[in-house]
Amino acid sequence: MAATKASKEQKYDRQLRLWGDHGQEELENAHVCLINSTASGTELLKNLVLPGIGSFTIVDGHKVSGEDVGNNFFLSNHSIGRNRAQAATELLQELNTDVSGNFVEESPDQLLDNDPEFFHRFTLVIGVQLPESTCLRLGSVLWNANVPFLVCRTYGLVGYMRLVVKEHTVIESHPDNALEDLRLDQPFAELKSHIQSYDLEGMGKKDHGHTPWIIIVAKYLEKWFSEHNSQLPKNYKEKEAFKQLIRQGILKNEKGTPEDEENFEEAIKNVNTALNPTKISSGVDDIFNGEQCNDITSQTPAFWLMTRAVREFVQNDGSGNLPVRGSIPDMIADSEKFINLQNVYREKAMQDASVVSKHVEALLQSVGKVFPFYVSCSMDSADGEMVLYLMLRSVDRFYQQHSRYPGVYNYQVEEDISKLKLCVNSLLQEYSLNVNVKDDYIHEFCRYGAAEPHTVASFLGGSAAQEAIKIITRQFVPFNNTFIYNAMSQTTATFQL
Amino acid sequence: MADTDEPEKKRRRVVELTEKMVVDGGRDGGEWDGRWNHINMFLERPGPFTHPDFEPSTESLQFLLDTCKILVIGAGGLGCELLKDLALSGFRHIHVVDMDTIDVSNLNRQFLFRLKDVGRPKADIAADFINGRIPGCNVVPHFKKIQDFDESFYRQFHIIVCGLDSIIARRWMNGMLLSLLVYEDGVLDPSSIIPLIDGGTEGFKGNARVIFPGMTACIDCTLELYPPQINFPMCTIASMPRLPEHCVEYVRMLLWPKEKPFGDGVGLDADDPEHIQWVYQKSQERAAEFSITGITYRLTQGVVKRIIPAVASTNAVIAAACATEVFKIASSAYIPLNNYMVFNDVDGLYTYTFEAERKENCSACSQVPQDLYFSPSAKLQEVLDYLTENASLQMKSPAITATLEGKNKTLYLQTVASIEQRTRPNLSKSLKELGLLDGQELAVADVTTPQTVLFKLSFTS
Numbered sequence: 001m002a003a004t005k006a007s008k009e010q011k012y013d014r015q016l017r018l019w020g021d022h023g024q025e026e027l028e029n030a031h032v033c034l035i036n037s038t039a040s041g042t043e044l045l046k047n048l049v050l051p052g053i054g055s056f057t058i059v060d061g062h063k064v065s066g067e068d069v070g071n072n073f074f075l076s077n078h079s080i081g082r083n084r085a086q087a088a089t090e091l092l093q094e095l096n097t098d099v100s101g102n103f104v105e106e107s108p109d110q111l112l113d114n115d116p117e118f119f120h121r122f123t124l125v126i127g128v129q130l131p132e133s134t135c136l137r138l139g140s141v142l143w144n145a146n147v148p149f150l151v152c153r154t155y156g157l158v159g160y161m162r163l164v165v166k167e168h169t170v171i172e173s174h175p176d177n178a179l180e181d182l183r184l185d186q187p188f189a190e191l192k193s194h195i196q197s198y199d200l201e202g203m204g205k206k207d208h209g210h211t212p213w214i215i216i217v218a219k220y221l222e223k224w225f226s227e228h229n230s231q232l233p234k235n236y237k238e239k240e241a242f243k244q245l246i247r248q249g250i251l252k253n254e255k256g257t258p259e260d261e262e263n264f265e266e267a268i269k270n271v272n273t274a275l276n277p278t279k280i281s282s283g284v285d286d287i288f289n290g291e292q293c294n295d296i297t298s299q300t301p302a303f304w305l306m307t308r309a310v311r312e313f314v315q316n317d318g319s320g321n322l323p324v325r326g327s328i329p330d331m332i333a334d335s336e337k338f339i340n341l342q343n344v345y346r347e348k349a350m351q352d353a354s355v356v357s358k359h360v361e362a363l364l365q366s367v368g369k370v371f372p373f374y375v376s377c378s379m380d381s382a383d384g385e386m387v388l389y390l391m392l393r394s395v396d397r398f399y400q401q402h403s404r405y406p407g408v409y410n411y412q413v414e415e416d417i418s419k420l421k422l423c424v425n426s427l428l429q430e431y432s433l434n435v436n437v438k439d440d441y442i443h444e445f446c447r448y449g450a451a452e453p454h455t456v457a458s459f460l461g462g463s464a465a466q467e468a469i470k471i472i473t474r475q476f477v478p479f480n481n482t483f484i485y486n487a488m489s490q491t492t493a494t495f496q497l
Numbered sequence: 498m499a500d501t502d503e504p505e506k507k508r509r510r511v512v513e514l515t516e517k518m519v520v521d522g523g524r525d526g527g528e529w530d531g532r533w534n535h536i537n538m539f540l541e542r543p544g545p546f547t548h549p550d551f552e553p554s555t556e557s558l559q560f561l562l563d564t565c566k567i568l569v570i571g572a573g574g575l576g577c578e579l580l581k582d583l584a585l586s587g588f589r590h591i592h593v594v595d596m597d598t599i600d601v602s603n604l605n606r607q608f609l610f611r612l613k614d615v616g617r618p619k620a621d622i623a624a625d626f627i628n629g630r631i632p633g634c635n636v637v638p639h640f641k642k643i644q645d646f647d648e649s650f651y652r653q654f655h656i657i658v659c660g661l662d663s664i665i666a667r668r669w670m671n672g673m674l675l676s677l678l679v680y681e682d683g684v685l686d687p688s689s690i691i692p693l694i695d696g697g698t699e700g701f702k703g704n705a706r707v708i709f710p711g712m713t714a715c716i717d718c719t720l721e722l723y724p725p726q727i728n729f730p731m732c733t734i735a736s737m738p739r740l741p742e743h744c745v746e747y748v749r750m751l752l753w754p755k756e757k758p759f760g761d762g763v764g765l766d767a768d769d770p771e772h773i774q775w776v777y778q779k780s781q782e783r784a785a786e787f788s789i790t791g792i793t794y795r796l797t798q799g800v801v802k803r804i805i806p807a808v809a810s811t812n813a814v815i816a817a818a819c820a821t822e823v824f825k826i827a828s829s830a831y832i833p834l835n836n837y838m839v840f841n842d843v844d845g846l847y848t849y850t851f852e853a854e855r856k857e858n859c860s861a862c863s864q865v866p867q868d869l870y871f872s873p874s875a876k877l878q879e880v881l882d883y884l885t886e887n888a889s890l891q892m893k894s895p896a897i898t899a900t901l902e903g904k905n906k907t908l909y910l911q912t913v914a915s916i917e918q919r920t921r922p923n924l925s926k927s928l929k930e931l932g933l934l935d936g937q938e939l940a941v942a943d944v945t946t947p948q949t950v951l952f953k954l955s956f957t958s
Contacts, residue, residue, distance in 0.1 A: 010601040017799065017806040018700055039535075039585075043813065050605055050809040066531035073581050077529050077632065095608055156538070157821075157831075176843050210737070330740055335787040338739040343788075413542060440545035447544045451535045454585035455821040458578070462813030466701070466842050469810070476701075479845035487821050488546055490705070490834045492848040 008052070008098065015051050023473035024052065028098075030123040030472045031055045035108045035138075036062070037088035039452050040154045041128035042074040043461025045092055048468060055100040056092070057122070060085035061107030071454040112137050120145045124471055126464070128152050129452070132396035139164055148471050152464045155395065156448025158388050159460035159485030162497075163467065163478060167292075169303035172475040181325035184218055185232055185277050188324065194344045195219065200249065208251055209259070210334040212341050213267035217274050220246050220267075232275050239275070243268045263332045278321055280314065288314075298367040309359035313352065323352030385484040385493035387437055390427065391445045397423040405450035416446045456487045528633070533558055536587050539830045551829045561587035562633075565827050568654040569593045570643060570670060572619040574807055575660025575696050577609045578816030580623055583658075584631040586824045591627075592654070594639040594646075595620040600768075606809040643670060644947070648677055651691070656823050658694045660816065662805075664716075664723055665893060665944050667695060668861070671708070671716035672946035675862050678711045685711045692826050692833075696819040700806045703815035706837040706853065707822050710862065713836050714853040717861035721888050722853075741791040744783040745800040748776050752783075767802040776801060814840055860890055860950055867952045869939065873929040877908060881924065884941060892943040899939050901932050908939075928954070 009016070016024055030053055034041050037058050045056055062068075062084045069075045072088075079087035085103035093101035104111070108130070111118050119125055125142055127135060127149065135151055142149040148165040183191060195218045198211065224233065224242055233242040246267050250258045287293065288311045292304040313323055326349025328342055398406050398420055406416035421442050428435060463485065470478040482495045540557040567588050569579050572595035583591055597619050599610045609626040610619070620638035627636045639646075643666060651657070651673055661667050671693065679689040693708040695716065708715055733739070734746045753765050758775050766772050777797040784792045798804065818838060825831045837853045840846075858865045871880060877897070884895045896910040908923050908931060910916045923931060935956040940949045
């Protein structure tokens with residue numbers, strides 16, 4: 001057991017550095033369902049099997065055709081005529097012995113007819129190259145069962161994804177460029193007294209040049225407050241004046257030229273962002289005012305329980321502010337000063353977290369629940385693509401009417417153009433859309449003949465797999481909710497429909 | 498999960514699929530009906546968005562299958578994906594170059610490799626797998642460095658795709674293709690251009706770009722786009738650590754050479770778990786001295802090996818985009834990407850596509866002589882610093898030679914120890930002392946380019 005754990009650590013090392021051991025555990029406990037093992041589906045699944053998804057089940061009633069083998073890495077010409085789910089499962093399973101693969105030789109429509117609850121067991125269901133009618137039926141079953149549904153298709157040089165999930169909550173979003181939470185405009189008591197322990201004017205040269213910029217800004221802010229009625233520098237002019245104030249604080253040598261104090265330069269550089277007023281964003285406010293946050297019951301999921309507890313903190317203990325994040329950026333300083341400052345923020349964050357934790361306990365008690373609950377404190381024209389989306393909806397309409405997609409055979413391409421155009425117009429009319437879809441696009445979509453070129457399927461498979469991993473691990477923010485990839489121009493767009 | 502109903506009988510659990518597995522697609526090399534249907538649409542049919550040069554024909558497929566020769570550089574995260582993508586897009590004559598062997602940590606994304614392949618050359622195993630799985634495909638492996646080949650090798654390819662993990666290697670490849678360009682009376686001969694498709698990934702971020710050497714922006718034109726490597730200042734590492742990373746660098750750079758824990762002359766082997774364990778323990782001690790928390794084995798290894806996190810999905814996306822471009826160019830089916838796409842799926846999915854511009858005085862592709870402006874009393878060391886630190890040049894270990902009194906003299910060379918020793922005193926000599934004249938040509942060689950770069954030295958007063 002220990003040996004396998006160690007070798008898994010080695011094998012998955014590069015991805016553990018992204019979503020951690022706890023994210024990996026979620027992945028290994030997940031069971032995903034793939035419907036239709038065409039190239040888009042197998043490529044997607046490959047990108048879940050390689051990182052160690054717990055298990056997968058492929059649902060596919062089709063038999064492998066010569067065409068299927070041509071664009072699919074996980075079908076061999078020896079399997080022509082066999083069930084496609086079985087053939088694909090074998091070659092996907094072979095990628096990673098940690099993963100269990102299963103298959104069902106039925107179409108999704110058959111399952112929906114005979115046993116719709118079959119789909120309830122899955123962490124996530126992925127539907128690939130599904131006709132619209134099946135998509136809608138399946139979507140309804142999964143919505144009611146609270147199973148996330150990811151719809152994917154590759155159509156010619158266009159890739160498409162749609163995420164259908166009632167609610168998805170994320171705590172570990174890993175924001176790329178979040179602003180720091182320094183509280184310089186409203187220093188908490190411990191920060192205030194720490195700042196006071198510094199005497200910039202009385203310090204020796206070495207200490208002066210190794211004082212963290214946060215302290216420098218704080219000190220000069222005190223000066224500024226005393227001269228400006230406790231108002232933060234508000235506009236460009238005031239911020240420049242504030243920076244000048246700091247600049248004057250740089251030590252000068254005997255000749256009167258300023259010394260090379262990089263920490264002061266850092267302070268000046270960071271003035272623009274460090275003085276952002278501490279406040280709660282509207283996004284967070286919306287979450288606080290959510291229905292789930294107000295009505296806490298014994299069924300309330302962990303995310304909402306914790307959110308409510310944070311809201312209680314904001315209202316009762318935080319003077320209207322969120323718990324302190326606790327992290328500070330690296331900066332020029334000597335070790336002791338930096339570590340001490342870092343600890344001031346860290347300890348406050350831990351204190352705030354334990355207050356939130358007490359609120360959680362109180363909430364649990366109020367609904368009669370007492371179970372171990374962890375609050376882990378992480379002290380981080382349209383037009384191009386919109387037209388493609390409308391075209392995809394239009395070819396679905398075509399399929400409904402003609403039981404096939406446009407332009408599959410060479411001789412059909414010309415005659416299907418006018419038929420497809422009718423579908424486009426009826427779609428636009430139905431949704432009262434005043435959009436002009438150029439004939440070029442209608443021709444192009446007939447040209448595609450519902451082909452699934454491997455490279456486009458592979459791009460989509462990569463994109464979709466990562467979204468699936470986000471859903472399963474609840475880390476990083478998934479797309480919301482419709483994604484289009486245009487391989488002709490190598491551009492993408494995300495819409496919320 | 499009770500499986501008792503009738504439909505359940507059809508559900509079979511596929512277990513222990515090992516020896517009996519059909520890994521080989523069969524070595525028939527034979528065709529079967531419908532094999533290339535998914536691509537034929539784009540080769541045989543006219544369309545409104547095709548390249549102006551495009552002519553639908555049934556012969557295009559034959560060109561891809563029989564004649565077109567593609568070179569893939571790298572058989573790692575991107576390389577494996579590229580080989581699959583190209584093989585399934587009709588390309589059969591593919592060469593792949595990779596100097597590495599397989600490591601366990603590759604297996605989470607380099608899907609052509611298995612546990613039993615650890616230690617074997619990536620190029621060989623990748624080629625075997627693709628050739629076995631895709632009948633008719635002929636991938637030729639080269640377990641070599643790109644620098645082991647010269648123009649005669651590279652000239653044979655129609656298109657070159659890179660899935661490298663090193664900027665130096667990219668620049669070298671870029672320089673090689675630029676050196677193949679033929680100019681007649683100052684006009685570029687288009688038949689001497691070999692398009693270069695370059696892909697790169699890091700965690701959830703990636704980029705794909707199309708380069709037509711001599712025509713579009715090259716790798717060196719956009720050198721500033723690459724984020725600088727994080728190297729901590731020595732004084733921080735030596736006496737004022739703040740982060741766990743500082744502690745690990747201290748042990749790696751200062752403590753190891755001092756304590757020689759595994760014997761005299763035994764260098765730190767980042768792949769040796771015992772070595773990493775030693776570094777880890779010593780890093781913890783260092784951190785404790787300064788009350789720094791957060792040292793883990795994983796962090797230690799990450800710092801020593803300069804590990805970049807990686808997942809299958811990002812590599813799949815970027816390689817696919819690159820392969821799509823190879824297909825477009827080889828078939829003239831569509832206008833290629835012009836010319837740079839950036840991808841990031843940390844928050845939703847984000848792409849940004851733009852045209853990177855050529856740099857007027859690019860040291861690699863502009864053919865404009867590069868100028869160096871120095872006072873005659875400046876030391877050679879200053880010239881060396883400029884060559885390495887200037888954002889547009891970023892040379893690694895430049896070797897400087899000049900023609901003095903009719904003879905070719907090496908002023909400074911770092912890469913051969915004996916010559917480095919002999920020429921080191923020159924660094925503290927002034928340019929005038931070394932006998933250099935105003936307007937003098939200096940020839941500079943470096944790992945970042947296969948050709949020598951010529952500079953013109955202009956004296957400032």
